[in-house]
Amino acid sequence: MTESAVTVSTDPLGMTLGDFAAMRKTHPQAVRDEYKRMMRRGEGVALPAILRRVDDEGTVKFCLPAGEANGQQLETESVIIPMTSYRGTDWCTLCVSSQVGCRMGCTFCETGRMGLLRNLTAGEIVRQRLVARTIRTEAKGLNAEGGGGGGCAGRWWAEVFFGWYSEHCVHGDGRAAGQF
Numbered sequence: 536m537t538e539s540a541v542t543v544s545t546d547p548l549g550m551t552l553g554d555f556a557a558m559r560k561t562h563p564q565a566v567r568d569e570y571k572r573m574m575r576r577g578e579g580v581a582l583p584a585i586l587r588r589v590d591d592e593g594t595v596k597f598c599l600p601a602g603e604a605n606g607q608q609l610e611t612e613s614v615i616i617p618m619t620s621y622r623g624t625d626w627c628t629l630c631v632s633s634q635v636g637c638r639m640g641c642t643f644c645e646t647g648r649m650g651l652l653r654n655l656t657a658g659e660i661v662r663q664r665l666v667a668r669t670i671r672t673e674a675k676g677l678n679a680e681g682g683g684g685g686g687c688a689g690r691w692w693a694e695v696f697f698g699w700y701s702e703h704c705v706h707g708d709g710r711a712a713g714q715f
Contacts, residue, residue: 547573548580548665549658577665585666586610593617593687595670601635601659604652609635611655613663615670617687626693627671631663633697664695 544550547558555570556563563570572578587598587610594616601609611632618626634654641647671687 544656544658546656546658548661549656574661577668580665582662582666582669595667595687597666597670599659599663599666601653601655604635609652611635611659611663613667615667615687618693627687629664629667629692629695631660631667631695631697633660 544554545558547555550558552563552567552570556566559566569579573580583599585597586600587596589596594614596612596614598610598612601611603609613632614630616628616630618628620626632655634651636649636652637647638651639647640650674687
């Protein structure tokens with residue numbers, strides 16, 4: 536049995552509390568509150584600009600930059616979905632990507648046809664949630680009914696899940712686990 540090499544991220548959003556404290560050369564308890572504000576609210580980190588955004592009857596789809604491959608600009612797609620239970624409870628679901636493209640090769644799916652281009656880092660995955668939080672915060676300020684920021688103004692996150700693609704079938708490494 537061989538141990539796989541563990542790569543420590545230099546991106547603060549991709550770090551555990553222990554990694555973040557080590558980078559700051561201090562004890563985790565000394566930076567815990569700062570780390571929590573960074574991970575929950577994005578304080579102290581630059582969030583990427585939204586490349587494309589579509590608001591459709593409360594559902595908000597948005598794309599963020601994910602670098603470049605073979606001269607092609609890559610992007611992630613995330614979706615904020617307002618939900619209402621049969622009992623009238625309101626919440627939001629956030630769908631985030633963990634990869635650009637998909638290796639499943641489904642012919643009916645544009646993402647599947649493009650193939651797997653690369654996996655996202657933990658920091659890129661966390662940024663999707665932080666940008667979604669920003670969209671919801673803007674929606675609260677603009678219109679409590681959801682105009683301009685989707686139908687999730689004033690609703691709480693009930694779930695965050697990975698991908699429209701078959702990402703959950705191919706990832707077993709716990710990337711970004713516990714970051715949400």
